[in-house]
């Protein structure tokens with residue numbers, strides 16, 4: 001077998017065999033297959049797709065490219081959560097300590113920012129001292145000790161995904177159902193969870209632009225979950241406008257901390273409660289979705305969720321004084337407000353465009369080794385369907401470079417659309433597929 005034949009086969013729209021897929025994954029993980037050859041094959045997959053069988057084989061090969069974490073010593077049902085990505089998506093930072101505070105054990109391996117979307121690991125690393133690169137024993141011990149650990153993909157879990165994920169990002173091959181499904185499910189299988197709740201985002205700020213393709217992606221992941229004996233539930237959520245108000249790493253951490261202290265933007269609250277209610281259900285701690293939501297709100301109001309977040313940060317080396325006083329987080333040099341040019345209603349805040357602006361400010365990476373600037377980003381003051389009056393502040397650009405601050409402010413002003421007619425409010429939860 002050789003990689004050229006495999007590339008040619010996929011280029012010519014033919015189905016790859018299990019052996020060919022395994023050969024590629026093994027060779028690429030071991031560095032026997034060059035980046036440019038892997039890039040050619042990934043692009044061919046992106047353009048020509050994969051059958052369900054091929055996607056399943058790709059997922060299993062990627063999951064087995066490293067170790068498979070054995071969480072059976074925890075003697076509990078581990079429920080994992082993952083999102084297909086979004087802008088302003090700080091859900092994991094809030095949801096996971098929240099469900100952990102209700103007794104759902106959380107062992108979470110998160111990703112870095114991909115394309116215009118942010119990543120939980122970059123956000124966690126904006127908390128001074130927080131370590132996302134702990135070893136596997138400590139990871140499991142943390143879950144045993146305090147019921148939660150959140151780490152990056154630095155362990156030897158699905159290393160093939162780590163390489164392919166970075167490669168896809170650098171060659172514009174992210175938005176593909178087989179590549180996203182195999183990326184997410186290989187990580188979930190390798191990280192040992194028995195049950196999985198997936199947030200499948202839909203809209204201009206998501207990789208799936210419409211409900212139909214998001215449904216196809218969800219069904220594919222549910223099917224892979226079945227084959228791998230991991231019960232999987234997918235929740236389709238709206239990503240036409242950024243989630244919550246903040247976009248950028250420490251800005252989103254601050255919004256998450258405020259949420260855990262009871263200041264909950266409506267769309268973010270809807271997503272957190274819906275995903276959490278199903279996580280609690282899968283963990284066997286409550287079948288009634290509405291009751292589960294009530295329990296979650298109770299733990300926000302009584303401070304237990306916030307305390308669990310503090311415990312998580314402390315346990316992984318983070319400086320909790322930042323969590324207790326968000327004013328301590330690094331600030332940018334320039335904060336520019338944007339003003340409404342007219343009276344009316346906010347009709348659109350294109351999430352992808354906002355994500356790209358935040359990325360250009362330094363909140364994300366253009367090249368895979370770029371350093372993140374943790375304090376830059378965008379804070380919105382309004383959401384779609386809100387009423388505005390002329391000269392009211394619509395949002396702020398947080399930047400460290402004056403020229404960039406000004407040009408970003410100008411672009412943000414164009415992205416936030418105002419209309420005379422009141423638009424329909426965006427539905428946050430689109431559907432649940434199980």
Ligand code: URA
Pocket residue numbers: 083084085111114165174179180181183184187
């Ligand atoms: N999240 C992942 O882990 N992988 C993808 O491909 C997209 C989002």
